[in-house]
Amino acid sequence: MKKYILLALGSAVFLACSPRKDGYLNRKYQDFTTFYNVLFNGEEALNAELKQRDKSYRDNFHAPYIKLLTYEEQISSAQMENLGVSDNENGLPFRGSDNENNQTAVLNPTRLSILEIAELKAQKAIDKHSMMFKGEEKNKTIFDAYLVLAKARLFQNKPLEALDALNTVQKIYKKDKRLSLAKVYEAYTYGKMKDYYRADETFRELKENKKLKKSEKKLLSIFYSEMLLNAGKKEEAVTELESAYKLNKNKKLRSRIAFLRGQILANLGKNEEARESFVTAYKNARNFEFEVKSQVEIAKTFNGKDDDYEGAKEYLEKISKKGTYASRKNEFYYALGLMAKKAGKKEEAQEFFQKSIKEKVSDPQVRGLAYYEIGKKFFEDNDYLSAGVYYDSAYAAMNYAPAKEELKSLTENIKDISKNYYLIKKNDSILKLTKMSNDERIAFFNKHIEGIKAKEAKEELERKKAEKESKNRVETVDFALLGNTDNNNSFLDFNGSKGFYFANQANISKGEKEFKQIWGNRALTDNWRTSTKMNSIEDLKNEALGITAAPDPRRYEPDFYIEKIPTKTEEILALKKDRDTASLGLGRMYENFFSNTSLATKTLYDLVDSKTDEETELQALYQIFSMNYEKNPSAAERAKQLILEKYPYTSYAEFVKNPKKADFTTSDSEVEKIYTQAFALYSEEKFDDSKKLIEETLQKYPKDVLVPKFILLNAFNTGKTAGKEIMILQLEQLMLNYAKTPEGIKAKEMLQYLKSDIKVEQFDDNGNPISPKNEPAFAPQNVNSSSTNPERIQQNNSKQRNLQEMQQDDPLQPKDLKPKK
Structure with missing residues (x-):
């Protein structure tokens, strides 16, 4: 009997605490059970995900700006793998009650991400424990459930759904003190949706609210400054970042705020202020990476006119030798190169860039940028082929996609120029040989053969020297890990010489040569066997000049070369035609690719003076005139007169008489x-x-x-x-x-x-x-x-x-x- 009385009493208490009744006991009971029954697990899941994101986040210092919040975006599986983070769909295991996990599995046969679990828990709390009476929510904990729901959706990049949750919470809680926090997230959500006008309007209203809590002000300053930057309001973003720096006392966050502010100021050309901001970022830095990057950015703000170059140089060289900073020498040398360049010391800058590429790589993008700066010097001197070699290396080293994409078209253009240049060089050499007598040819190739012998002798000497050094070097190898060493085909017994393969420079040289012969140049990426072959400038040169990797046994005989010289008239004319066509294309490329009108004009006039056929000559003269008649009339005049003299009854002659000089807009x-x-x-x-x-x-x-x-x-x-x-x-x-x-x-x-x-x-x-x-x-x-x-x-x-x-x-x-x- 007592058992039944207790059961009835328990049922009565349970029914009395139902969410369908607006009583004091009901509200307190639902408030308690909402949090501890469902919402607690949702909040824990959300916090665990954000913590994991923050832990695995890696800054991209080569993007225009870093992010203030390190948990906004989830890194990809590939990135997680590279960082040593477990590549599991849930990121971190979620620990809830077995009963709840079983319910989730029934509802969703597929495994859910942590944020999806947090969203599901928050929605479940709202559905089961909401106490709506006359359009007003009586359960105070439901406010927290809506905030968890909005955050979970926001960080899954679902801003529209998040905004729906935030609008609902503001509608059903009309006098709650926590509404300002919901407003902060609402403004942040508008920014995520790129509705910058509404975001700015909401943030401004909140800043005028004097009742905001300190924690809400901190959050507002971070969200608002990033929104202003995304909206392109850089000056206002700098001002808001100053406010954020004052409000937030966390040193790690302060370092990020100062660094971002420095990046914006540098972009605005305010180097002095930017430098001060980077110094602040360095002082507040809580990790080694941030310290190094702050020092590099400080160097980038160097002003060649007013700043003390020698003092800054001495400081960076000194710091690069200290302790763990020594592992980042390549980055410091790159920064020193930029400083020297701004100071007008071009030769010294090139020396620092050369030093940078010789040091151990700590940042592939910096290595690529150092190669790029060396190539840029050659490019500015119109030595496009040398520039192309370094641009190739820069492209291979860089890992920041936008910068790599910008360089891609430049390297492709230089490769197109290289093809034409080496074709011209090859055909000029052959045409020159066709005009020589037999004795002159023999003398020419004997000299060439002597050069080959000297080069091969030098290479053989270097190979023997490297082999001798490798034999004298004592190598410690764990033979147990390398398997059976008695096998003649084992990894240790390469070409019959005992020792570790990579300890023998001769073996490495031979291996690289054989690899290139089979595979060509390949990017260091996954699936390199099936990836597209990357032709370097050197490959294009060898292909154009007919140079092969494997030496011919007859290479020391003059007749071996003389036999290949064309003797038929049609073959010689074809060589001349190909040479002239390539030269015409080269002139056009100089203008179209690099806007180098002077070099293009010189190349095309050289073609005209080489007595080419009428069609090619007319095209070259037309190109010269069209490039120069507005910018450099004196250079165009000779081409004009030649066209009028040699080709008076052509459309080109009519063009040079009355070229179009401007757009026509009005009529008298x-x-x-x-x-x-x-x-x-x-x-x-x-x-x-x-x-x-x-x-x-x-x-x-x-x-x-x-x-x-x-x-x-x-x-x-x-x-x-x-x-x-x-x-x-x-x-x-x-x-x-x-x-x-x-x-x-x-x-x-x-x-x-x-x-x-x-x-x-x-x-x-x-x-x-x-x-x-x-x-x-x-x-x-x-x-x-x-x-x-x-x-x-x-x-x-x-x-x-x-x-x-x-x-x-x-x-x-x-x-x-x-x-x-």
């Missing part, structure tokens, strides 16, 4: 009247008068919007007076200069017709063909056959239909002279 009313007069003269068949009026107008108004219209009308005048060929040249010039105008489009259509084999035949009333002299194949007005012969009409029906289609909306008509907007 006087010009419109003149065009009407010119068109009237054309209509009256006064072609010479119309032509003269047009030429005078073009000289007087060279930049008027109607210039293309005048040129098209003048082409018709020319067709009537000088014939089809000259008309085609003028239409080609019009199409070349004004391709996107209605006149340019019409000229293109007409050229397709004029250059075809179609001929317009006209017949008299008796069916006899009329062949007027100098009549162009195309006229500005509709061309209708005067023939009444049905057979003739039928034969020319399709031809006339094509002409009529082309002549619709004739651009010559003066009815629409205003330019279209």
